[in-house]
Amino acid sequence: MTREYTNRKIVLNRRPQGDLRDGDLSMLSEPVRELSQGEFLLKTIWLSLDPYMRPRMSDIKNYLQPIGIGKVIVGETVSVVIESKSEKYKQGDFVTCFSGWQEYFLAHESMDNIYHIDDQGLPLSVFLGSAGMTGRTAYSGLTFIGKPKRGETLVVSAAAGSVGTVVGQLAKAQGCRTVGIAGGAQKCQFLLDEMGFDAAVDYRAGDLTGRLKSVCPDGIDIYFENVGGDVAKAVAPLLNKGARVPICGYVSAYNSQDLNTAETPMDIFGALSEPPEFRYFQVREWHDQYHQITGLLTEKVLNGEIKYTETIAQGLDSAEAAFIGLLGGANLGKQLVKVADY
Numbered sequence: 348m349t350r351e352y353t354n355r356k357i358v359l360n361r362r363p364q365g366d367l368r369d370g371d372l373s374m375l376s377e378p379v380r381e382l383s384q385g386e387f388l389l390k391t392i393w394l395s396l397d398p399y400m401r402p403r404m405s406d407i408k409n410y411l412q413p414i415g416i417g418k419v420i421v422g423e424t425v426s427v428v429i430e431s432k433s434e435k436y437k438q439g440d441f442v443t444c445f446s447g448w449q450e451y452f453l454a455h456e457s458m459d460n461i462y463h464i465d466d467q468g469l470p471l472s473v474f475l476g477s478a479g480m481t482g483r484t485a486y487s488g489l490t491f492i493g494k495p496k497r498g499e500t501l502v503v504s505a506a507a508g509s510v511g512t513v514v515g516q517l518a519k520a521q522g523c524r525t526v527g528i529a530g531g532a533q534k535c536q537f538l539l540d541e542m543g544f545d546a547a548v549d550y551r552a553g554d555l556t557g558r559l560k561s562v563c564p565d566g567i568d569i570y571f572e573n574v575g576g577d578v579a580k581a582v583a584p585l586l587n588k589g590a591r592v593p594i595c596g597y598v599s600a601y602n603s604q605d606l607n608t609a610e611t612p613m614d615i616f617g618a619l620s621e622p623p624e625f626r627y628f629q630v631r632e633w634h635d636q637y638h639q640i641t642g643l644l645t646e647k648v649l650n651g652e653i654k655y656t657e658t659i660a661q662g663l664d665s666a667e668a669a670f671i672g673l674l675g676g677a678n679l680g681k682q683l684v685k686v687a688d689y
């Protein structure tokens with residue numbers, strides 16, 4: 348290598364019980380070793396913070412592999428190649444990859460899920476949000492499970508977040524009446540003023556079913572589920588016959604002491620006397636369409652059909668606090684950490 352690097356990384360120290368507490372995560376430093384043939388060194392520019400990271404810190408059955416004790420916290424990044432012994436990845440290339448909460452990552456050209464970014468003049472961070480994983484999640488869940496039709500009413504929870512803002516804008520562009528559920532008057536105003544929602548309801552203000560009913564006079568045809576719990580229960584009585592419910596996540600339960608036994612939206616909607624068409628999905632189900640959907644979303648961001656907002660924490664040291672904030676609703680739009688300049 349032309350110079351020596353020290354990697355700082357955040358690892359799982361012990362499995363959190365409920366909310367993340369001091370001592371659950373630790374910051375460690377280690378020298379980066381020499382590259383072998385086929386390897387390249389990535390420097391993290393942007394780290395994406397996503398709710399799924401919390402369940403992966405626990406030992407959850409039927410979910411993705413838990414993060415091992417002592418292992419780096421998982422996460423997608425935008426990174427730049429700073430040294431390379433690979434023909435495929437050249438110095439100065441920008442990629443998205445799952446290198447986690449760390450400043451450097453020694454990658455090999457044979458690894459999956461490392462993609463060159465075709466930025467088309469957009470800021471690189473967009474490829475972690477609206478034209479990235481959360482955008483693809485919104486597009487896939489809405490299109491393939493929500494199956495929106497002109498004139499239908501769509502409700503989305505966590506509407507002011509990364510997935511929710513894209514769901515609302517895509518559904519609106521397809522002729523749906525869009526209603527967002529979010530925490531607080533400020534987020535609701537943002538949905539109306541900036542994201543083009545037809546109505547927005549603050550779930551913290553009480554009587555959610557009653558207030559949803561008043562803005563959904565024809566009932567709900569599609570409920571895009573991000574939250575679960577009391578929000579799902581408030582939506583359920585308003586679902587029309589033939590309604591579709593893409594279950595994207597249930598962030599309200601992620602800090603549970605035991606997510607294995609927590610109530611899920613599948614439990615809630617499955618228990619209805621006339622259940623809607625619902626199913627839990629993961630964005631990777633449509634991985635074969637990765638490039639096509641990324642291209643489509645990039646185009647929509649470029650032409651202004653999808654607007655985006657980001658909440659940015661500065662430096663890897665701020666990642667843990669920003670992640671706690673994300674689970675508590677401190678973010679507007681996509682939550683990112685700016686790890687380094689480029």
Ligand SMILES: NC(=O)c1ccc[n+]([C@@H]2O[C@H](COP(=O)([O-])OP(=O)(O)OC[C@H]3O[C@@H](n4cnc5c(N)ncnc54)[C@H](OP(=O)(O)O)[C@@H]3O)[C@@H](O)[C@H]2O)c1
Nearest residue numbers: 484505508509510529530573595596597598599629630676
């Ligand atoms: N299935 C998949 O492949 C996939 C992929 C990506 C994301 N997801 C899921 O999509 C959902 C949204 O993810 P995101 O990345 O876009 O996060 P996000 O919406 O940007 O951030 C999470 C938001 O959840 C809301 N929230 C937290 N606790 C809540 C509670 N108890 N009740 C109601 N709202 C609560 C907060 O907004 P408020 O201020 O409005 O409370 C917070 O801003 C999550 O469930 C995530 O797991 C699934």
